Amino acid sequence: MTVNGDEAVAYAVKQSLVDVVAAYPITPQTIIVEKFSEFVADGEVKTEFVPVESEHSAMSACVGAAAAGARAFTATSSQGLALMVEILYIASALRLPIVMAVVNRALSAPINIHNDHSDAYLMRDSGWIQLFAENVQEAYDTTIQAFKIAEDERVLLPVAVNLDGFFLSHTLENIYMLPDEVVHEFLGGYRKVSKVKVDYFDEEVPLALNPARPLSFGNLDLYDYYFEHKVQQVEAMKSVPEVVREVNEEWFKLTGRRYGDGILDPFEVEDADVVLVGMGSGVGTMRSVVRRLRKEGLKVGLVKLRMFRPFPFKEVVEVLKNAKVVAVMEKGVSPGSYGPLFLEVNTALYDLKSRPALVNYVYGLGGRDLVPDLVEGMIRGLFKELEKGVFEPKLRYLGVRE
Amino acid sequence: MVVKTLPEFPVKKGEPAYKLWLFEPGQKVEMPLVFNLRQLAETRRPALLPGHRLCAGCAAPIVVKLASFAFRGPTIVVTATGCLEVSTTIFPYTSWAVPWIHNAFENAAATASGIAAAVEAMKKTGRLPYEHVDVVVFAGDGGTFDIGFQALSGAAERGHDFLYILYDNEAYMNTGIQRSGGTPKYAWTTTSPVGSVLPGKMENKKPIAEIMVAHRIPYVATATPAHWMDFMKKVRKGIEVKGPAFIHALSSCDRGWRHDTALTLEVTRRAVDTCYFPLWEWTPETGYVLTDRSLAIARNPKLKQPIEKYLELQGRFRHLLKPENKHLVKELQELVDAAWEELLRKASNAPR
Ligand SMILES: Cc1ncc(C[n+]2csc(CCOP(=O)(O)OP(=O)(O)O)c2C)c(N)n1
Ligand code: SF4
Numbered sequence: 001m002t003v004n005g006d007e008a009v010a011y012a013v014k015q016s017l018v019d020v021v022a023a024y025p026i027t028p029q030t031i032i033v034e035k036f037s038e039f040v041a042d043g044e045v046k047t048e049f050v051p052v053e054s055e056h057s058a059m060s061a062c063v064g065a066a067a068a069g070a071r072a073f074t075a076t077s078s079q080g081l082a083l084m085v086e087i088l089y090i091a092s093a094l095r096l097p098i099v100m101a102v103v104n105r106a107l108s109a110p111i112n113i114h115n116d117h118s119d120a121y122l123m124r125d126s127g128w129i130q131l132f133a134e135n136v137q138e139a140y141d142t143t144i145q146a147f148k149i150a151e152d153e154r155v156l157l158p159v160a161v162n163l164d165g166f167f168l169s170h171t172l173e174n175i176y177m178l179p180d181e182v183v184h185e186f187l188g189g190y191r192k193v194s195k196v197k198v199d200y201f202d203e204e205v206p207l208a209l210n211p212a213r214p215l216s217f218g219n220l221d222l223y224d225y226y227f228e229h230k231v232q233q234v235e236a237m238k239s240v241p242e243v244v245r246e247v248n249e250e251w252f253k254l255t256g257r258r259y260g261d262g263i264l265d266p267f268e269v270e271d272a273d274v275v276l277v278g279m280g281s282g283v284g285t286m287r288s289v290v291r292r293l294r295k296e297g298l299k300v301g302l303v304k305l306r307m308f309r310p311f312p313f314k315e316v317v318e319v320l321k322n323a324k325v326v327a328v329m330e331k332g333v334s335p336g337s338y339g340p341l342f343l344e345v346n347t348a349l350y351d352l353k354s355r356p357a358l359v360n361y362v363y364g365l366g367g368r369d370l371v372p373d374l375v376e377g378m379i380r381g382l383f384k385e386l387e388k389g390v391f392e393p394k395l396r397y398l399g400v401r402e
Numbered sequence: 403m404v405v406k407t408l409p410e411f412p413v414k415k416g417e418p419a420y421k422l423w424l425f426e427p428g429q430k431v432e433m434p435l436v437f438n439l440r441q442l443a444e445t446r447r448p449a450l451l452p453g454h455r456l457c458a459g460c461a462a463p464i465v466v467k468l469a470s471f472a473f474r475g476p477t478i479v480v481t482a483t484g485c486l487e488v489s490t491t492i493f494p495y496t497s498w499a500v501p502w503i504h505n506a507f508e509n510a511a512a513t514a515s516g517i518a519a520a521v522e523a524m525k526k527t528g529r530l531p532y533e534h535v536d537v538v539v540f541a542g543d544g545g546t547f548d549i550g551f552q553a554l555s556g557a558a559e560r561g562h563d564f565l566y567i568l569y570d571n572e573a574y575m576n577t578g579i580q581r582s583g584g585t586p587k588y589a590w591t592t593t594s595p596v597g598s599v600l601p602g603k604m605e606n607k608k609p610i611a612e613i614m615v616a617h618r619i620p621y622v623a624t625a626t627p628a629h630w631m632d633f634m635k636k637v638r639k640g641i642e643v644k645g646p647a648f649i650h651a652l653s654s655c656d657r658g659w660r661h662d663t664a665l666t667l668e669v670t671r672r673a674v675d676t677c678y679f680p681l682w683e684w685t686p687e688t689g690y691v692l693t694d695r696s697l698a699i700a701r702n703p704k705l706k707q708p709i710e711k712y713l714e715l716q717g718r719f720r721h722l723l724k725p726e727n728k729h730l731v732k733e734l735q736e737l738v739d740a741a742w743e744e745l746l747r748k749a750s751n752a753p754r
Contacts, residue, residue: 019523020516046526048519053556057512060553063505064516068478070523072516086506190529200422209501209517211425211476211535216496218504220488229493 001177005136005168006031008175009075009101009161012143014039014047015183017190019070022050022061026080027113028165029103033075055080059087059100066096067217069208071147071191073098077165078105081119085126091158092127093233094217095207097150097191098158100128101143104280104331105165106366114367115165116331117280120308121340127233129159129240130309132279136173138259139163144178145247147187153194154239156207164281166367178255186254237310244307263312265304266319268294272301274382275320275356277345278329279305282363282370286329289375300379308341316348323356325382325391329398331364338395357391363398374399420451422499425476427531432474435638437631446471447499449479454497456489459656459663461670463490464627465569466540470500472637477536480514482545483507485576485655486569508549510541511557511566518562536641537564543584544574547608558617558646565640565647568610571655579658583608587737588730590718591658601721601730606737611650615684621647623683623693626670632681632694639683652679660717669715675705676712677742682749690748700752706742709735
């Protein structure tokens with residue numbers, strides 16, 4: 001089927017037996033909600049669609065719905081995500097398996113509707129799992145997988161599926177979709193609420209707002225418990241990589257498609273001296289350049305990072321430890337520091353006895369194109385620097401006018 | 403409403419009155435209203451259990467308990483951030499006998515929207531093991547008049563099926579008595595202090611219940627815990643209507659209003675007696691209808707007390723009773739009278 005990225009996500013949500021969709025329009029996410037409204041208007045889904053009056057309420061309604069035991073979904077971008085931030089922390093701390101499509105867009109000001117990852121970085125510490133799609137097919141696949149990951153008993157955390165605004169959201173691609181029944185079976189039907197042991201009850205009780213076994217959600221938690229609860233949340237993140245890997249494999253059996261090990265996808269890195277690390281649609285461009293330069297015999301490789309939170313430190317070390325120089329390619333800045341992705345990779349590599357040199361390339365802010373020639377020039381430049389062994393400055397901009 | 407037989411639920415003989423409310427799937431529950439204090443005490447468990455840490459003399463838990471006596475069950479409760487929430491759920495304890503959630507300060511109505519939507523979805527897909535699950539919100543004035551108003555207005559416009567009960571203590575009490583859009587004119591608060599130039603809050607109280615009437619939702623009412631029968635009837639009506647219902651309950655705060663802990667209900671009673679806070683309900687079919695004591699006052703205007711009767715009990719208005727502020731009291735009296743006259747004109751059951 002030929003669809004754009006937003007439509008692909010809407011189809012995935014339609015097939016995923018979602019109970020409640022609450023959303024507020026913002027470019028470039030809007031098509032998801034528009035398409036989904038059509039499904040609702042045509043009676044193609046049984047989902048309750050809640051066209052809320054703000055993104056803050058969209059996430060709040062998802063929290064309410066998920067706490068009541070429903071499967072809940074929302075989508076947003078940029079300013080919408082920023083407005084949600086307060087509730088993002090609440091959703092993850094209440095361990096609610098909400099899925100959200102984040103159609104990445106630059107944050108204001110200056111106002112800009114085009115793609116970069118500043119919105120995704122904004123929610124970095126909110127306790128959400130963050131996955132990035134490289135193309136429309138992956139956006140579709142990942143949206144369905146996200147429900148399975150979020151609802152896994154070992155996880156019970158919300159998942160953000162990131163897709164690049166316009167580059168994916170508005171770009172038509174031919175993709176393979178599964179029949180509805182196959183998706184239903186993959187997800188095990190409607191959401192099943194996990195059970196917990198609670199002191200008051202003799203049996204395990206559903207972790208939901210359940211009139212049969214009432215529980216309180218969102219209590220006041222002072223210095224005597226807050227710390228422990230936060231640590232539990234951190235611990236829950238530890239089982240995510242395993243679950244993401246399993247779901248990736250299961251998907252592979254079902255569709256013949258997989259994305260590396262689900263966490264990261266290395267390309268030509270084994271003997272590579274220069275390795276690029278990136279997330280999202282830009283990886284496609286980088287891959288084509290790497291392929292071209294490989295034909296010339298240049299030892300260059302690429303690591304596509306699919307999971308940004310939890311950050312796969314071990315896996316990143318494993319895949320980058322033999323490189324001579326690593327170029328962290330990112331669509332985001334943190335004024336006064338390096339880019340957020342760079343800091344993670346830097347941290348991951350620190351413990352190595354002999355570590356690769358690291359440079360941070362910021363590119364594509366506010367939707368600026370990543371031109372293949374630019375990437376090629378950058379890589380060739382890195383090989384020259386490699387001869388000299390000096391990499392200064394560390395923070396560089398790709399494609400910005402002086 | 404007449405009570406014919408007492409249901410088994412929730413209190414059984416020999417069982418302690420304070421237990422969680424357990425609604426087994428498939429159980430049909432439709433608790434009738436009980437209007438006899440002895441029967442109430444013997445047959446009803448409140449949804450808010452003892453042991454909470456609200457101040458002695460706080461009206462908020464009375465509002466919640468009375469409301470819960472009118473729940474038909476099963477019920478899910480949502481609470482906004484504020485005194486009620488922080489004092490009833492200090493981990494590892496909870497005072498709530500029903501499923502309960504607190505999300506944040508300004509989003510109780512949005513949270514309730516999500517729950518109501520989830521209930522609908524599970525009903526549509528045959529997964530709701532009950533005939534109905536009612537959703538009831540309790541939120542303070544700050545979380546309703548001010549920061550939470552957007553979510554409330556949005557949820558009302560969308561028509562979700564839930565009852566929103568505003569317990570209005572007329573200031574941000576949880577953060578220490580700051581003015582809100584619900585604080586009345588000339589009241590002292592820590593952010594509208596009485597100084598040499600300003601006599602407390604300079605602005606009028608936002609007419610929140612009227613604003614909710616303007617949303618044309620199925621049910622809007624005012625209430626106080628002192629007029630408990632009236633309040634319980636209204637809660638049940640709000641639950642029974644399909645769609646959003648809103649009850650504005652005046653809820654005195656002895657800390658913030660600066661009154662004796664024993665006067666909690668007396669203060670709210672006088673609010674009605676002086677027509678400062680008239681009791682009414684509104685539906686699209688009936689329009690405004692006076693209830694309880696306010697109806698009695700409408701029928702017999704001699705019952706109407708001067709506003710001083712309300713002000714004199716409370717420290718937050720102490721400055722108004724000084725001789726030099728007589729004109730301010732006069733102004734308040736005129737405001738109250740004008741609003742009361744207008745209500746009498748609007749109310750379909752006011753004598754003409
Ligand atoms: C976004 C946000 N801003 C401010 C606060 C701080 N805060 C917590 S409770 C509260 C006051 C609550 O007042 P009200 O709604 O009137 O309820 P009350 O405490 O009086 O019962 C405030 C300001 C908050 N929790 N969240
Ligand atoms: S401060 Fe006021 S509203 Fe808060 S618990 Fe005490 S009496 Fe009640």
